[in-house]
Amino acid sequence: MTSTAIALFTRDLRMHDNPTLLAAAEAADRVLPLFVLDEDVLGSSFLSPNRATFLVDALHDLDEALKARGSHGLVVRRGDPAVEVAALVAETGAEQVHLSADWSGHAQRRRRRLGKALADTGAELVLHDETIAVVPPGAVTPNDKDHFSVFTPYHRRWLDQPRRHVLDAPSRLPSPTVRKGRIPAAKSLCSGDRAPHLPQGGETAGRTRMHGWLRASVPGYEAHHDDLYGDRTTRLSPYLHFGCVSPTELVSKAGRSRGGDALVRQVAWRDFNLQLLAARPEVAVEDYRGHGDRWRDDEEAFTAWREGRTGYPIVDAAMRQLVSEGWMHNRGRLITASFLTKTLYVDWREGARYFAHHLLDGDVANNQLNWQWVAGTGTDTRPNRVLNPLRQAERFDPHGAYVRRYVPELAGVQGPEVHEPWKLPPEVRADLDYPEPIVDLAEGRQRFLEARQGGAR
Structure with missing residues (x-):
């Protein structure tokens, strides 16, 4: 009997070094690669015209990469992820749904809804916590708290934490036949003016930028990363945000040098903020440490x-x-x-x-x-x-x-x-x-x- 697993993409829009996708491929004969246009995100301030454009680029790039590996391509749905995933589980008989762990308040609510919806279907929700973060929240904590509130001691522990190996992209990804759905135009997701000089989104563009920067710019990064005009930064942050580039792979390829260590420190800041948010989701809108500020309305x-x-x-x-x-x-x-x-x-x-x-x-x-x-x-x-x-x-x-x-x-x-x-x-x-x-x-x-x-x- 042919088995099926669903790989639910969120902020992990890549083929290379994607533990979530690879685990789905190893768990079943067929993988249904799915992206759900979440109505809660579409209606929020965190979907902007710029990010909608970058997202659509990334989805098209992922779709082509999936097809190149024998898949029918990226399946796209729109609505509540829990409802859409449960419907596809029923349609395909999928036994597992693989999801990259994320830690915002919205991501935590989505995970709970998915778990509840899948409990009624018999399918298992499998979480992977080393896809979006290098060192996931909770992996290192101080003795008396559930998270670090100062970066320097966190960074020391973060550096000592063992890391997984960088993973190859799956070579083959056969998929079940379902209605594929369409990747929408960016303007249909979010209207408004776009920045005139946006970079191309997607894993292909992100990996090209990563490899080019690593070849040319690591030696001078530690000394010159604050140079505004010289702009020695990686400009990889959008690709990390959408998961088009793996932070674990970036850290692995940075190497050990003054420039490489300085870059790795920046990635550690990203994980530091994730563990703060995981422990205190309310800090998205509330002061982490209040001072009684009476801000000016000017x-x-x-x-x-x-x-x-x-x-x-x-x-x-x-x-x-x-x-x-x-x-x-x-x-x-x-x-x-x-x-x-x-x-x-x-x-x-x-x-x-x-x-x-x-x-x-x-x-x-x-x-x-x-x-x-x-x-x-x-x-x-x-x-x-x-x-x-x-x-x-x-x-x-x-x-x-x-x-x-x-x-x-x-x-x-x-x-x-x-x-x-x-x-x-x-x-x-x-x-x-x-x-x-x-x-x-x-x-x-x-x-x-x-x-x-x-x-x-």
Whole structure:
């Protein structure tokens, strides 16, 4: 008798190093590869035009890869994953459903609904917790808690944790014959403007980028990853978010060197945030460590920040990169988030929501918890530190090349004035069509510190 297993894809849209898919292939004669367009996700703020475009690219790429291995291709359904999976179990007689563990509140609810729905069918739900994370939440914990709240001790334990081997892609994936369904157009999933310079989504593009970066950029990564204009970052975060690239494979291929170790540390931060979210799903919307903040409601300042018109070129350049590319350099994320939450003293949730709309890699764990780290409501051991954008510009864009790339009004300004255009002669400033600073940095910093001291009780 021919056996069937369902491989339910979520944030693991790849063939290579996919324990979930490989386990399904080893468990049964036939594998039904399934992706469900979850109505709860489609109706949420975490599906944006940019991510819908990247997702559709990834689904098409996965479909072609499956066909190349003897499958009929990716089966697509739309609705409640529990309902759609149970229906396919009944149709195909599948004995197992394989699912990559994930840890957001939504993912945990989905897993519970799936388990309940499958209990009535007799099929087994098999979870795989080393597909999305290198070291899954709960694998390392402190002696007296269910999760780490400080990165450094977590990182030490994370490095000592044994890791699984990198897995080959299945060579053959015969599948049962069912109605396949269609991968929809991105605009039908989420309307609205797309960033004009989005990268191609999918495993093929992700692996090409990963291998090219590893060949060329590892040696200089440790020294230059904060260089805004040089942009020595991997730009793999969208591919990691959608699972087009395996974090375990990336860590394995990074090797042992100063650059490789620095890259691996960044991947460890990703797992650190996942274990925070797994233990405290509510931190997606609530302070991890509250300080009694009474955030300012300043729509004019918030609009200037969103539009990259704050009068601080390094902030504005990063915000414009976000809108143009659906991505922002990590140093830019730190600068812009600090400016919003501490210099302007606007609620981190407002910034996180805006980033989530634009970022291709805007997942719940990294986006929300990195925002909390910068806002001082998360795990930063120095919660009241304020990043001065002028000092940041001096360090990480010393010649102003990053600013000139993204702020065309300042393209002709040479020298240090590109970061402080208000120091230019009035007749020159008048021709730039660039705003005056919306806040005095010293006043903004003092306002924040006084608010924190008054509210932290």
